[in-house]
Amino acid sequence: MWGHRLIWTADAPSWWDAAWAGAAGGLKRHGRDPEDRPDTYLVLADRPDVGLKLRGQKGEFEVKVRYAARDGWELWEKVPFFQWNDLEAARFAALMRREFPAGAIDSNAAPVDGVKVLLNEAGASWWEVRIGKTRMQARAGTLVPASFAGVDPAWLAEMVTTAVGGRTARSICFEAISPSPGAAALPDAGAARIAGYPEFL
Numbered sequence: 001m002w003g004h005r006l007i008w009t010a011d012a013p014s015w016w017d018a019a020w021a022g023a024a025g026g027l028k029r030h031g032r033d034p035e036d037r038p039d040t041y042l043v044l045a046d047r048p049d050v051g052l053k054l055r056g057q058k059g060e061f062e063v064k065v066r067y068a069a070r071d072g073w074e075l076w077e078k079v080p081f082f083q084w085n086d087l088e089a090a091r092f093a094a095l096m097r098r099e100f101p102a103g104a105i106d107s108n109a110a111p112v113d114g115v116k117v118l119l120n121e122a123g124a125s126w127w128e129v130r131i132g133k134t135r136m137q138a139r140a141g142t143l144v145p146a147s148f149a150g151v152d153p154a155w156l157a158e159m160v161t162t163a164v165g166g167r168t169a170r171s172i173c174f175e176a177i178s179p180s181p182g183a184a185a186l187p188d189a190g191a192a193r194i195a196g197y198p199e200f201l
Contacts, residue, residue: 001156002073004180005173006192007200012170013188019145023159026142035135041201042115045125048199050096052115055080059110063095064198072194073179084114092118129201132163140174149185152176164201 008016024034042052042061051064060082068075079095081088085107092115093100101121106114119126136143141153151157156175161168172186186192193200 001175002075002177002179003173003175003196004073004194005171005196006186006189006194007169007171008188008192009167009169010191013186013191015145015187016170020136020159020161022145023136023138023143027136027138030138030142032138035133035137037133037135038130039133040128040130041197042112042119042126043129043198043201044119045127047096048196051196051198054112059112061112061115063092064196065095066196066198070179071181073176074196075179076196081111081115084109084111089114089118098122129164131201133160135160144172148187150180152180169200 027033040054042054044050044052049066052061053064054061060080062078062080064076064078066074066076079091081092084105086105088111089100089105100118103121106117109117135158137156137158139153140151140155140157143157143159144151146153151174158171158173158175160171160173162171
């Protein structure tokens, strides 16, 4: 899926509060509420093209890999890991496009623990970060104001507020099957950073 994410790390854009309230109302009409949960990431110092995120309560995780970037859009693949063994370790290495030191794979380990071992054995620079997150996802036609130029109402849209390292950030992301040059010309977009989560963190 292609994604176009704008992140405001300082002041919120002038339209944010009204758009957030409108998005919450749109979700409510579909019987849903904003998600309010923390997320934990393993951040790789030299790999803004890879995101590692814990999921669930049993050490499962997912890998997001960026394959291309064009006109502010990024092409990502998301791959979940629910167990850990030699095959899953090889799949992880292929996604990372690198060789890891040979060694025994503990098939009883949770996937995230197995990944940490591989990263440590490879001498990779990484750290764990936990962020607070409130998120809304829906069709763009449900979530964002109709006055926003260049937004296809059929896209998937996401609005998020995050708290990390004592700072609050706000982001809006659009996902589509193909990039749309010049799309999503939102007000105050010039103050936003265009980046995926791995690069932002």
